[in-house]
Amino acid sequence: MRSMLKTLFIIEKTNKKNIFACLIVALCIIGMVVYANSTELGNPIKEKSSESLPVKVAMNKFQIVDASEYGDGSDIYKNIVKQYYTYPKQGMALKTEQPELFVDTAIELTELRKQAFEMENYNLVAGNLPSKIENEMDSSYYKYLKKHSLELSFGSLSFYPFLAFLFSVVGSVWFVLICIYSSNIMIEDFRHISIIKGYPIAFSKYVLAKCMTSMSIVVIFIIELIICSLPLIYFKGLGQASYPVAVFNGDVMIYPIYKYIAVSIIYMIVLAIFAILLSVILNVLLKNVYLTIFVQVMLVVLPILFPGLIELIPFNPFNYVNFPSVLNGESLNLATPVALNSNAGLLYLCISIGLLMAIIKWVLSTGKLQKI
Template structure:
């Protein structure tokens, strides 16, 4: 095993694929920082102005009615009018930086929306408003912020808020990134068979050594994310205890740091899953592009056809975009599915053990031969 690791490290040290992958991580992090700046992402004031126009669009679904307490307007129309007024209060409070008032207005909106779900004609506007579950997350978050008297808002130009934002998006592309990185995990070394020939090892030992080396690079990718974002420390560290609303079997609030740790754990498990799957596909298909093709088909099918998630809720590929699981996306499907990160980790861990068994049982005979 040590011989295999030494040979692998010798080869991977000068492998351009690893250099390109490290550079890609660096560029993606910096690109995200510039995108936030250019598009004013996280600018609460601009976002609430957009919400105000949305609330006007929602009211346009109804004929003009008297929204006063004793008026002839429907209960839903009165509710939506109050929502619009509360959004205007959000804008005013952000403008004068009265953040306790902002949280109070946000809590009021979530409360009004919670009441609106059971009102007649709600189906006319449901596509223009947050889903019932997403509103439950908002309700929990703003209720807690209001009752605790919080007087600050998150600033994405600070270190921890930026990392929170970045890791809240990384689930979309991590599986794809790892698929590209590992698509030729075995095929590359056959080009250096003259080097490997001097260190004959069992095939299973060779593959385990490849996984260990690839895993070390995965750790380097994750560490590089934190290093690349370090210039933001000049703007400030940010609040590490800032709460995030997530779904963990039920709506819950966790700290920013805990959310980031959860994402890193999931990224590591997904990385191991993808490595082992790429090894099996490399051995069976003997082609990098076919390996990538299979990876993409398995990943994108649930995205293109969300009904597959309802039909096969424990398919491991449903859990690859882990941010959606944390946001409770499966609960908003036409046929809701109650799955959590814990279930995803359990299913992927079982799949990892199965793939290890397959590799050990069927791919461990003989020695590495010249391609």
């Protein structure tokens, strides 16, 4: 088994597809680092300067009336006006680098939004304002900063915050990318079964060795994401690995950046194993790369096209393949809100991996392969 793994790894290491994939990953990440550095990605002054525009659009949906406390404007109109005039305070706090004032006004803004959710005619401006879960996550984040007397960063993304951003971007498409990468994992082998059966190990062990070799390449991809981000340390510094990030995990909670990165890496490894095993099964059944990719993509897209399936089958592992959206609580913004739990998602994925392994072992050990 060990010699087979060594042989397969040497083959995969020199495979043009893997070399090309590694180069593409490196170029994309370096490109993102250059973009983040040149555009001041994550700079709160730039980000906040555009946030007041949707509120102004919402305010323009109402007839201009007296928005004072005893004026004749509606409650929702008065609330929107208060929100709009909170942004200049935030802008002033950012430009004069007064983090405490910025955090206080940010908390004030989240409270105004929270009040607006319960007001009459809120539906008229709902599309111009953050959703309830977005507001709750903002509120938890800023209250955490205030409670623990943490300073708000006024600069653009440094190394650790960039890694969190990078994993959230890559994580949203990771499963589909690994499905495409592994879509032909066993195609050639199943076309030449007689040759494979001449190997001095059981065919099931050969399949396991192929999966393990593919996973080793995937781990190299993950390591590459981190290594290619290192130049940002020179430009922006390390940053704080313990800086808070608001996430949704059944409830809104705060993770330090290092925990968010760790959860992301665990999810990426588990999703990669799931995708590779699924590719093996589909290769056996369909014997076609394009059909394999099509079925995998359809399984991912179905919960998106039919959100009701998420509530109907919450244990469907494909509900969790876009783990950044789960951690952002985006399922609560659906027509039928569903509170997905990332911990439960990992459990469902691990159970699915176990089932796929059992199916593969059954197919390879009961003579079904000869009939395919």
